[in-house]
Amino acid sequence: MTDAALTPTPNDCDLPRRRADFATFNEAVDYAARSEKGLNFHDMRGDLVRPYPFSEMREDALKFARQLAAYGIGKEDRVALVAETCPEFAALFCACTYVGAWPVPLPLPTGFGGKEGYIDQLSVQLQSSDPNILIYPEEIAEMAKAAADRQGCDGESWQEFAKRPDPECDLPEAQPEDICYLQYSSGSTRFPTGVAVTHEALLHNLFGHSTGVDLGENDRVVSWLPWYHDMGLVGCLLSPIANQASVDYLKTEHFARRPLAWLDLISRNKGNTLSYSPTFGYDICARRISSQSHVDERFDLSRWRTAGNGADMIRPDVMQSFVNAFAEAGFKASAFTPSYGLAEATLAVTVMPPGEGIRVELVEEERLSGRPRNLNSPARYRAIVNCGKALPGMEVEIRDEKGAAKADHQIGKVWCRGTSVMHSYFRNEEATEECLVDGWLDTGDMGYQADGYLFIVGRAKDMIIINGKNLWPQDIEWAVEQLPGFNHGDIAAFSVDTDNGEEAPAVLVHCRVSEPEERIKLRDQIADKVRGVTGMSCVVELVPPRTLPRTSSGKLSRAKAKRLYLSGEIQPLELAA
Incomplete structure (x- = not known):
């Protein structure tokens, strides 16, 4: 039960805001600890269960740092941390930087792949990062310890590690050029390769982003994004610390079960809100509310100043659906703040200036693919954000x-x-x-x-090139999504070699139809749709729902889908003879 006496950390305090103008992340933590602001952890319903002021986080981090030092962890050692959205991870991340070690945030289990799949994923990342120890929440001890044992590194829950001795010791002084942490990109193209980010690079990006969105005195962050992904870690944990902003968290798995709790939390926020999501987060909320009415009675989104959107191709139609669903609750389309970034650039590269919203250009598909225009057919356009x-x-x-x-x-x-x-x-x-x-x-x-x-x-690397003709998989996927019954993320397009040795576009499609005859009709309908877009025949495979793999940030992984399909790990549904 939630303690009614709990009070979230404030938006404002007497400490002057500094926009990440520190030489190292350690200095940023030290400065943030002088404020009354901090992290606030909420349950599935959005009720506050743990306010965690930056001052308390720093105190816990220094204790963990002494424990790490006593354990034998020193400068440039790696410490793998399973990134649960909780105070322990935040404190341990900071503890690693205090002791000169490199924290390596690793993912929590997801529904895809099961127990053995998760152990395999952790093992591969542990092999790549070569840490001295893996520290994890007690709830996944069996899987995490199995991965650590497989790679020959120590493994302990943070509940166990917190009991270790913490004798007084001298901690090294971080330098701007020192590596601050390793970030595993969620993409499949270079997986598993740890991105080494220096203190200087991190602070530079956090300064740039806070300046780009014009972070103000009364701003507050709300997030459900996972801390093992760069947008969740850098944008919604490290940035609030370095820019002294209070932040409210929902766990990612709680958002998946109750996505509208995200908007409830924003509605209760008394400050100007900054909150970020990939396209699918907005899509889920718009779909979930579509059958309900009186959104203005449940939500107040009028103070949502920066509704960030990144981590995937931005869908203007989805964003418009969100505006349509929540305009009555005070949401302003001008709050949408598209951005572009990647882990290799710490996080953000570009960001839309505040208040400009989503702006699109209609571009001919022929121009996108580099092929000549067919003057005998009508031009097709894609909206580029x-x-x-x-x-x-x-x-x-x-x-x-x-x-x-x-x-x-x-x-x-x-x-x-x-x-x-x-x-x-x-x-x-x-x-x-x-x-x-x-x-x-x-x-x-x-x-x-x-x-x-x-x-x-x-x-x-996603582009499909067949007989010198360039095709974007997004164009094929979006075309199929226009058919009734499909959601964003139900289709993966890529190229395959056919029996006659030629390449052809292939699409894997989540199928929710059970009758074999109806499946054949659906397959033929999809093939006709793709032929209309590409001008060529394609391979259509219907697969069970929730089969297509996603990256840690929720993006469709076309490369992994292709690999699993070709290896036989994704089995298409049977059709009528």
């Missing part, structure tokens, strides 16, 4: 395949440069040299610029 302007101190260039810069409105590879760019991929010199050239980062994404704004059109 404006992802904003580069953060202070960040440069963005669009380049062709030979590395030459392209002009405005010309599509090419997105490159960026700035202090926020990662130090390296941990122990992977080849991968580092592949994407870091003369201080510039090859993001692997395709896009174009216009008047200083960045537009992202897709990932270069």
Whole structure:
């Protein structure tokens, strides 16, 4: 039962706000601890169960740091931490940086893959990061300890570790150029490769982002994002610390069960709210409320100043559905704040200026794919979302395949440069040299610029190229989603080799139809839809719901879907003979 006497940490205090202008993250923690602000943890219904002032977090972090030192952890050692949304993780993360070690946030179990799949995933990341110890919540002790044992590293729950001795000791002084932490990107293209982020890069990005969204005195953050993903960790844990903002948390699994608790929490917030989500979070809420009425009686979203959107291709139709669903509750479309970023740049590269909302450009699909326009057929367009302007101190260039810069409105590879760019991929010199050239980062994404704004059109490695014709998987997926009964994330498109040795587009589609004859009709309907978009025949496979894999941030993983399909681990549903 929630203690009625619990009070959340305040939005305002007498300590002057500093926008992450510190030399190291440790200095940022020390300064935040002088304020009355902090982290606030809520249950599934959004009721406060634990206010955690920054001062208390720092005290716990220093105790954990002494325990880590007594355990034998020192400068540049890795400490793997299963990223539960709780005070212990926050304190342990800070403890690692105090003792000079590198915290490595790792994911919690998800519904996909089961127990053995989770042990395998943890094992691979432990093998890559080579930590001295894995510290985890007691609830997953069996799986976490099995992964640690498999990799030959120690494993303890944080309940156990908290009982260790903490003798007084001298802690090293962090330097700006020191590695602060390792971040495992949620993407499948370079998995599992730890992104090494320095203190300087982290603080530079946090300063740039807080400046980009014009973080104010009465602003407060609300989040359900997981702390093992860069948007959740950097944007919604490390940024509130370094910018002295109170924050309210729901656990990710609680959001999955009760997504509207997120909006309830925002409604109770007495400050100006900053809250972020990938597209699917807004989509879930809009769908969940669509059958209900009187949203104005339940929600008050009028103070939601920055509704951030990133981590995936932004869907303007989904955003419009959210506005339609919650305008009566005071939500303003101008609050939407698209952004673009990736773990290799710490987090944000570009962000939309406050109040400009979502702006789109309609671009011919032929232009997106680089193929000539067929004058005998009507032009098709895709709405491309404006992802904003580069953060202070960040440069963005669009380049062709030979590395030459392209002009405005010309599509090419997105490159960026700035202090926020990662130090390296941990122990992977080849991968580092592949994407870091003369201080510039090859993001692997395709896009174009216009008047200083960045537009992202897709990932270069996702592009399907058949007989010299370029196809974006998003175009195929979005076309199928227009058919009745499909949701965002129900379709994965990629290329496969057919029996005659030629390549063809393939789509895996979540199927909720049980009758074999109806499945055949659905398959043929999907094939016709894809043929209309691509001009070619495709392979259509119907698969059970919740089969398609996702990354840790909730994005569809096309590369993993293709791999699981080709290996036989994703089995299509049977059709009538």
